[in-house]
Amino acid sequence: MNGISRKSFARWTLAATCLVALAVPAGAATVSDPQLAKVVAHGKALFTQAKFKGNGRVCESCHLGGGLEPGRRPDGQPIPSLANAAAVFPRYKARAGRVFTLADQVRACIGGALEGQVPDEDSGEVTSLVVYLTSLSQGKAIDMGGKPQ
Numbered sequence: 001m002n003g004i005s006r007k008s009f010a011r012w013t014l015a016a017t018c019l020v021a022l023a024v025p026a027g028a029a030t031v032s033d034p035q036l037a038k039v040v041a042h043g044k045a046l047f048t049q050a051k052f053k054g055n056g057r058v059c060e061s062c063h064l065g066g067g068l069e070p071g072r073r074p075d076g077q078p079i080p081s082l083a084n085a086a087a088v089f090p091r092y093k094a095r096a097g098r099v100f101t102l103a104d105q106v107r108a109c110i111g112g113a114l115e116g117q118v119p120d121e122d123s124g125e126v127t128s129l130v131v132y133l134t135s136l137s138q139g140k141a142i143d144m145g146g147k148p149q
């Protein structure tokens with residue numbers, strides 16, 4: 001290695017990695033495109049506020065901490081966080097007997113959990129929610145059909 005010893009290079013690399021880890025808080029969306037970031041923000045607002053004319057619940061009623069924390073159902077049963085949801089979808093849903101995309105799951109929760117009016121798959125709302133959830137999984141390895149965190 002030129003001028004710089006292997007050992008100090010290794011140390012420098014470790015220090016740089018730690019700095020990067022500190023600069024990017026866990027679970028934060030690292031979206032550099034401002035247009036995309038706007039849709040992430042819209043999706044987050046829907047996640048925390050939109051009731052879809054349903055039973056009064058919002059996504060965050062069950063999926064806590066913007067989806068990053070472990071959630072719980074109204075009966076108190078725990079549910080996994082959505083921290084890697086976009087990395088584990090599409091997945092086979094035994095109950096439905098078919099493969100679900102992330103958009104299918106979002107629409108299923110709007111119709112079921114929120115008892116709301118389900119927007120079309122290509123609606124802006126479903127897109128924004130999918131974009132927000134995908135931002136939570138940013139940087140995570142795709143693991144289709146894998147375990148939710």
Ligand code: HEC
Nearest residue numbers: 057058059061062073079085105106109110113114129148
């Ligand atoms: C009444 C509670 C409740 C609300 C409100 C709710 N969900 Fe869910 N959600 C669940 C439960 C329970 C599961 C897991 C069971 C399942 O797979 O059906 C789940 C699963 C999910 C998953 C899949 C997680 C994984 O990795 O398998 C996503 C994504 C999701 N919800 C998104 C949403 C969105 C977006 C909203 C708001 C539109 C929402 N949920 C509202 C209860 C809820």
